[in-house]
Every structure is written in structure tokens, then in C-alpha cells.
Amino acid sequence: MMGRDYYMTLTVRDLPPGTTAQDVCDHINRRRANAHPVVGPLVKDPNRPSLCTVVTIRQDSEYLCRTLRDSLNLKTFYPRNPTTTVTESQIAVSNEFLGVTTLAEHENPEFDLYFVHGLGGHAFGSWSSNLNRGTPSMWPRDFLAKDIQNRPRSRLDPDGPKLAGRISTIGYNAHAQQSYSSTMTIEKAAEDLLERIRTDRPEGSGRPMYFACHSLGGLVTCQALIHALRGDPSKPELQEHYRGIFFQNGQCLVKGIIFFGTPFEGSSLANFAHKFAKFLGGNEAIINSLRTKSEVLAELVGKFNQLRSHRETGFPIVVAFEKSPMFNLKFVTKPDSAISSFNSRTIGIDGDHRTMIKFDHPHNKDYLHVSEIMIRMIQDTLPSKKSFRRDSNPSPPFEPQPLRSRSWSSPPPPYPGLSGTLIQAQPADPTSPVCDCKSPRRSGSSLGQPPTRDASPCPEKTDDPWPSESFRNVVPDVKPVKAEELIQPVQKGREHTSDFSALRAFDTVFLLDDTGSMVETDTDSGRSRWEELIESLRYTVEIVCHYDKDGVEVHFLNQDEKDEDGITEGQRVLNLLTKEVCPDEQGGGTYISTRLWDILCPYVDRFEAWKTWQSSRDRSRPKMKKPRMLNLIVITDGAAEDKEGVEDIIVNVAKRLDSLSAHPNQVGIQFLQIGKDDDAARWLRSLDDALKEKHSVRDIVDTRPWDSPRVIDKPFRERLTQILLGAVNRAQDCAGNAEME
Incomplete structure (x- = not known):
């Protein structure tokens, strides 16, 4: 034998x-x-x-x-x-695989993808499989590196440049045997991880980073990023030493994380330490910290949520949980706990806590699912090549809100500025439709409880390092202008069929600018840009709801967790803007391209799938419904920081529509400018018609300025028609082009 x-x-x-x-x-x-x-x-x-x-x-x-x-x-x-x-x-x-080990590197890599094992794990062995008792296969090196290299850099440009990156594991001291507290054990592992990354990154590197973390490695990574980006008052030297590695030129270099079996709310396995101690490397202090309802984890998850909810460090995450039992106990990461901790996407993987990250061949269905998620995350978040810069100047400090104590009885909170907690509207100046956007002050309540506010509805601006966390509109009710007041009547009370009724053929989507620049005041009315945005919707949203029986969609550039679809009443949109959403007073750039992509790419994918079905001779396939035409209305001040990215997305969508022989009005993008930024106005004009001439593609863009009307008369109705239909009706586009001159 x-x-x-x-x-x-x-x-x-x-x-x-x-x-x-x-x-x-x-x-x-x-x-x-x-x-x-x-x-x-x-x-x-x-x-x-x-x-x-x-x-x-x-x-x-x-x-x-x-x-x-x-x-x-x-x-x-x-x-x-x-x-x-x-x-x-x-x-x-x-x-031993300590430190960073590069497994594969493509030519001219544009990003780093780090794989972080759990405590008690191994940087190579945790991710490898020898199911057939042969040479171990290590899927990040043997499968994923090749799949990444074969995929386009942008999903909008399938024939464009391919992805190129560097795939590495990080090995750190995972078998801590000392008798110090469990919190310090995780923190020391996090400090070790930070040092490993620092020695791997060239000084001043602006290359984006992605992480794939297994088990407790996810907690170690969270703690490391908290140290570097958020800071810890007890260890300020860590942030000073490591922040520049993860934050350059005003941008966070961490672009996405996928967690595999990370016990964010504790593990039932840890409740049976005598069975679990060997599995975690023998450190019972760590195991005790991982018991369900652990205060250690509650504090860590709360801090990480604060970090991710800040607009400068809001990277996407995916949480994977195992489907098979281990020690007769099923989940280390439960799907419901992942959702309650982060409100993130979750996926289930066949296998127990160990085998969930061991894929033995490239056709394994779970590998195909995981790899597709990881590749799309990179495609969706990888900045343009021109944004990769080295900067020797220190990045501005990240000033977090002091964490207050709380009990596990309340779920780990998102960053309060983006939470769903609402403050009741208070009486305000009746002469203005929107109260001046100032931040109601919070009391010293704990993070798990609703904030209280001072008596003043619009207090003076303070030195609160986190003004955006408590930014709430305190406004009187704002009512939309009724559709019947705007729709031009004809005999016997019937609607005029030559103007707004064309909206019936479209799904209308609003993309609203809620970034910091919207608090500025440069409008003819003397109101802030945000107030003027609300005013524009008073006149437009009820008309759209009147004709779009499926309901309109509303998306936000910054607070995407407030996106809603299926809205059939204009009042709901105004309530969102006056009671739940307000621009971040702290400021920050206006980035439009990512949200444009979020809306346009899935739509064109659906349209392409329908075209494929339509051209197929196999009628046994399930019938597909043709997507309605898309009318995307972007209301913004136009002061975009990612102009090149916006232009690239528009051109690529136009090319795809041309290649599919789509209807000329299949997709239209209307930019409605708020405010008087001349540079922004010039750029918006360049999107209208100039892109068509420069790239020889269809014109899918129209741009208009917004000016509040004195009276609702025929000229205003005509201008409103151009705003709502200018991007999808060439006649309306030509009729109002002089407005932006």
C-alpha cells in the first residue's frame, strides 16, 4: 500500500x-x-x-x-x-508566509488585492484546496488572477483595456498566546497588519486597494482601518503613521472589501470554547471576545460603521456566510447579523467555516459567484488612470465623532448623518419654502439612541468636527405644484396631448445632487442651491408622477441609502428632501460618474438582453418584456470633480445604444443646473452636442439652467417641457439650446 x-x-x-x-x-x-x-x-x-x-x-x-x-x-x-x-x-x-507575498502580478498593475487570513489561519493554506489529494490549488493565484486579466477595465467598454492588478496574501502573527486581553490581541494583530502593508507599499503610492478577509481576519482588517483612517485617541501615533498609506489626494485608497465568515455579532461557536480553542489557534481570550453579544465586537462594528458612513471613506463591502455546519453549529456569520450590522449585500457559500474559501477548480459555482462579485467591484470602483498620483504632502486629518458607550441591546449604528433617524419639523420662517440649511445640535446621547435637538431650529454653525452627522433639515411642509396647474388645458378639460403626455412612454429617474456644494448661495432668488433644487422639484415631480404610473425613481449622489423607487406622489419626494436628506455641510467633492453608472449600465444590460431575446429564433425561451425608454434627469450645480469619468460613461452608453440599433430616444440624460457656476455651465454645455461631434455617437444629453418662475404662464410651461423632455425629444432639445448660452 x-x-x-x-x-x-x-x-x-x-x-x-x-x-x-x-x-x-x-x-x-x-x-x-x-x-x-x-x-x-x-x-x-x-x-x-x-x-x-x-x-x-x-x-x-x-x-x-x-x-x-x-x-x-x-x-x-x-x-x-x-x-x-x-x-x-x-x-x-x-x-510561514509572514508579511506580504505576491502571488501574481499583471503588467502595469493598477490596484492591489490583498487576501487576509483569520487568526489561527495561514496566508497560503487557508485559501488553498487539495480535494483530490494532489498539488494544492490556490484559487486567488491559480484561477482569479487569470480571470481578472481577461476582463475589461470598464464594464461599459467591453473592448477596452483589460484589468491589471497585483494579488497578494498578508501573513501576520495569528497565533497570539499571551495572556493579555482579547481587545489588545485583535488590536496587536491589526497593528501588525498595518506594518505589513506599509512595508509593501511604495511611499506615496496612490494605487487603490481591495481586501478579501476570512473569519477573524475581517475583524483585524476593520480594526486596522479604524486605526489608520478614523484614529484612536489612545493611540494617535497609529493614525499619524499609517493614514497616508490609505488616504491620498483627498481620496480613500480602500475601494472595497469582501468578508468571508466574519463574526460581526459574535459566534455561537465561541460559546463552546473547549471545542473552538484549537480551531482559533489556542487563544481563549480571543474566543471570549467573540461570544454572541460581545461588547468588544459591538464597539468595533460601531466604529467601522462610522468610518464607512463618512463620505470620504465610504467603500462598498460584501459579506459572505457559510451554509454548512461546523461542530453541529451552523453559522459563524449569520445572514441576518450581516444585514443588521452593515445593511450590506450578503451571499451564501456552500461549505463550512473552513471550506467556504477553498475552491478546488475554476468551474466551482461558488467560485464563479465570488469571483464575479470581486471583479465587478473592481470594475465599478477603479478610478481613471489619470487619478493615480503620488503626493508627498500629508493628507488632511480624519476627525471622527467621539464614540459613546452603548449596550448591545441596540444594533451597531450606521454613521448618524446617514441613519434613518428623523427629527420632527419645527416652525420656520414662513417667507421661505425651506429653512436655511444649518445643523441642529446633538446632545450627549449614546449612539444607540435618537438624538435630541436644541430649541433653535437653525442654530449658529459650531466647531463640531462632525457637522454632517447631525445635519437635518428643519422645514415647514413644502407642497408640490399640482399637475393640473401646469398641464395646459384644452376644451372640455382634456389635457393637451402635444407636451407633457410624451412622458407616458418613459421611465423617469431623478438623480439629485446632495453634496456639500449645494449649501452655497449663488442663485437669483437668494436661496441656497439646495433650496433651489427643492423648488425645481415642486414644479416638475408632480407632472412626472402624473404620467409615470409605475412611479418615479429618486437617487442621490451622496446618500444612496435614501434612494427610492415606485414613488407615485410628488409629496413623497419633497418629504425626502425636507425631512430626511440634506447636503453635507462639511463639503467634499461632487462625484457624478459612479451614480450615473449605477443607473445607466443595468438599464442598458436589460435592453441588450431584450434585444438578444428578440433576435433569437428560439421562441421556447421565456418572453421578455421590452424595457421602457429611460429619461434620466440629473439636478446638480454641475461642479463635478470627475468630469472625465462622466464623459466616458455617457460616450460608452451612447456607443452601446448605437451598436444595439436602439431607438433614438431610448435613453436621455437631462442635466438641470442649479446655481450660477459659470465653469460648471460651460462643462455641461460641452456634454450637450459636443460629445456627439467628438466621438461620432448619438446625442443623449441635454442641459438646462433652472430659474424659479414668477408666474406660471405659457413661456414657463414651454420651458418646463424642455426640461422634462429635452433629452428624449430632439425638437425640444433644439428649441431651448439658447438657454445655456
Whole structure:
């Protein structure tokens, strides 16, 4: 009977430039002829002029693997054809995988994707599988790297440049045996993680980062980002030392995280420490902190929620939970706990807590699901190449709200500025439809309880470091202008069929600018831009609701958790703007491209699917309903920080529509400018018609300024028609082009 094969995977570092995989195989086979080495990609060491790789060896026993490893370590290596003056080097060989190990690197990488194992795990072994008792397959290296390289950088440009990144694992001290408290154990692991990333990143690097975290590695990553981006009053030196790694040029470089089996609300497994201690590496102090309803986790999740809810650090996350039991207890991460902690997307993966991240082949259905989510996250959030800059200047400090104590009885709160807690409207100046947007002060209540407010409905601006957290409109009721007052009547009270009635053919979507620049006052009326935006909707939203029987959609640039669809009454839209949503007084840039993509790309995908079904001769396939035409109305001051991204998305959507032979009015984008920013007005005009000429694509954009009417007369009705239909009706577009001149 044949004995069992033993495999050991090693990191091999300090290889001279010019080394090939065959050179590594020959070097190992000279030490032991039957080593059976399998060599991974050779990649550049980020800190040295050398190469590194990962090698898996096979022996008849674990002992033979260890002795071969030791015989290779610190031995002189000679490449066959060195490409520099370095013709030999002393290589470092280990199976510990501490620090950052690059598994694969594409040419000219634009992002880093880090895989973080759990406490008690291994940087390579946790993600690898040898289900068939053969050479272990490690899906981030063997499957994902290839799939990423074959995908376009932008989903809107399938024939454009491909994605290129660097995929690495981070190994940190995961077997803490000291007797200090569990909180300090997680914090020390987080500090170790920060240092590993710091030594891996070139100084001043602006390359975006993504993380995939398993089990407690997710908590360690959360704690590390809290230290670096939010700061801890007890350890201010951590933020000072590490913040520049994650925040450059006013932008957070962390662009997305996927958590696998991370126990955000504690684990029932941890309640059985005598069974779970070995699994977590023997540290019972950590296990105690992971019991259900743990105050340690409650505080950590609360701080992480605050971090993510700030507009400068609001990266997306996905939470994956396991479907199979372990120790007869099913979930470490329950789907309902993930939702209550973060209101994030959750996915279920077949397998228990260990095997949920072990995919044995590239056609595994869970791997296909996970890889697609990860690739789309990168495509959706990767900045334009021109935004990658190095900046030696320190980033502005992140000033968090002091965390207040709270009990587990209340769920971990989102950042209060984006929560659903509402403050009742108070009487305000009856001469203005909207009270001046100032922040009602919060009392010293705990985070889990509703805030209280001072008597003054519009207090003076204070030095509160987080004015946006308590930003609430305190306004009287604002009523929409009734549709019948705006629709031009004809004989016998019937509607005029040549103007607004064309809206029946469209799904109308509003994208509203709720960024900090909307608090500025530069309108003819003397009101703020936000007040003027509300005023514009008083005249437009009821008409749209009148004709769109399915209801309109309302989206926000900043507070996307307040998006709503199926709204059939204009009053609901105005209530959103006057009682639940208000621009961030703290300011920040206006970024439009991401939200444009969120709306336009899925729509064009649906239209393309319908076109495919329509052209198919196989009528046995389920019938697909043709999407209604889309009328997207963007109300903004136009002061966009991502102008190039907006233009790219519009051009790519227009190209896709042209390739599908879509109706000329299939998609229209109406930009309605609020305020008197001349530079913004010029840019908006360039979107209307100039893109068509420059890129030889259809014109899907119209731009108009907003001016509040003195009276509702025929000229105003005509202008309102141009606003609502200018992007989807060429006659209306031409009729009002002079307005933006």
C-alpha cells in the first residue's frame, strides 16, 4: 500500500533578476531529485531589486518536506541567464508566509488585492484546496488572477483595456498566546497588519486597494482601518503613521472589501470554547471576545460603521456566510447579523467555516459567484488612470465623532448623518419654502439612541468636527405644484396631448445632487442651491408622477441609502428632501460618474438582453418584456470633480445604444443646473452636442439652467417641457439650446 504524499508550499525570496521557473526547479532538484517542485509566477519584490515566487514541493513525509526546506534556505542561487550584474544571491525559503507575498502580478498593475487570513489561519493554506489529494490549488493565484486579466477595465467598454492588478496574501502573527486581553490581541494583530502593508507599499503610492478577509481576519482588517483612517485617541501615533498609506489626494485608497465568515455579532461557536480553542489557534481570550453579544465586537462594528458612513471613506463591502455546519453549529456569520450590522449585500457559500474559501477548480459555482462579485467591484470602483498620483504632502486629518458607550441591546449604528433617524419639523420662517440649511445640535446621547435637538431650529454653525452627522433639515411642509396647474388645458378639460403626455412612454429617474456644494448661495432668488433644487422639484415631480404610473425613481449622489423607487406622489419626494436628506455641510467633492453608472449600465444590460431575446429564433425561451425608454434627469450645480469619468460613461452608453440599433430616444440624460457656476455651465454645455461631434455617437444629453418662475404662464410651461423632455425629444432639445448660452 502506497503511503500518503505530503505537500509543503514555500516562499522563495531574493532571486536575482532574470531567474526563470526552470532555474528554480533545477535548483531544488539539485538538492533532492524527487522534490517534484511546482513553481508559481515569478514577481518583483516591491522593496528590493529581486524576484520572489511560491513553490509547492511533494515528499513522502512531513519530515522530508521540512528537511528539504531547511536545506534550501540561505543557500546560494545561480540563475542561468541573469539580466543584471547580480549573478548570484542567497535566497530565503520559508513556509510561514509572514508579511506580504505576491502571488501574481499583471503588467502595469493598477490596484492591489490583498487576501487576509483569520487568526489561527495561514496566508497560503487557508485559501488553498487539495480535494483530490494532489498539488494544492490556490484559487486567488491559480484561477482569479487569470480571470481578472481577461476582463475589461470598464464594464461599459467591453473592448477596452483589460484589468491589471497585483494579488497578494498578508501573513501576520495569528497565533497570539499571551495572556493579555482579547481587545489588545485583535488590536496587536491589526497593528501588525498595518506594518505589513506599509512595508509593501511604495511611499506615496496612490494605487487603490481591495481586501478579501476570512473569519477573524475581517475583524483585524476593520480594526486596522479604524486605526489608520478614523484614529484612536489612545493611540494617535497609529493614525499619524499609517493614514497616508490609505488616504491620498483627498481620496480613500480602500475601494472595497469582501468578508468571508466574519463574526460581526459574535459566534455561537465561541460559546463552546473547549471545542473552538484549537480551531482559533489556542487563544481563549480571543474566543471570549467573540461570544454572541460581545461588547468588544459591538464597539468595533460601531466604529467601522462610522468610518464607512463618512463620505470620504465610504467603500462598498460584501459579506459572505457559510451554509454548512461546523461542530453541529451552523453559522459563524449569520445572514441576518450581516444585514443588521452593515445593511450590506450578503451571499451564501456552500461549505463550512473552513471550506467556504477553498475552491478546488475554476468551474466551482461558488467560485464563479465570488469571483464575479470581486471583479465587478473592481470594475465599478477603479478610478481613471489619470487619478493615480503620488503626493508627498500629508493628507488632511480624519476627525471622527467621539464614540459613546452603548449596550448591545441596540444594533451597531450606521454613521448618524446617514441613519434613518428623523427629527420632527419645527416652525420656520414662513417667507421661505425651506429653512436655511444649518445643523441642529446633538446632545450627549449614546449612539444607540435618537438624538435630541436644541430649541433653535437653525442654530449658529459650531466647531463640531462632525457637522454632517447631525445635519437635518428643519422645514415647514413644502407642497408640490399640482399637475393640473401646469398641464395646459384644452376644451372640455382634456389635457393637451402635444407636451407633457410624451412622458407616458418613459421611465423617469431623478438623480439629485446632495453634496456639500449645494449649501452655497449663488442663485437669483437668494436661496441656497439646495433650496433651489427643492423648488425645481415642486414644479416638475408632480407632472412626472402624473404620467409615470409605475412611479418615479429618486437617487442621490451622496446618500444612496435614501434612494427610492415606485414613488407615485410628488409629496413623497419633497418629504425626502425636507425631512430626511440634506447636503453635507462639511463639503467634499461632487462625484457624478459612479451614480450615473449605477443607473445607466443595468438599464442598458436589460435592453441588450431584450434585444438578444428578440433576435433569437428560439421562441421556447421565456418572453421578455421590452424595457421602457429611460429619461434620466440629473439636478446638480454641475461642479463635478470627475468630469472625465462622466464623459466616458455617457460616450460608452451612447456607443452601446448605437451598436444595439436602439431607438433614438431610448435613453436621455437631462442635466438641470442649479446655481450660477459659470465653469460648471460651460462643462455641461460641452456634454450637450459636443460629445456627439467628438466621438461620432448619438446625442443623449441635454442641459438646462433652472430659474424659479414668477408666474406660471405659457413661456414657463414651454420651458418646463424642455426640461422634462429635452433629452428624449430632439425638437425640444433644439428649441431651448439658447438657454445655456
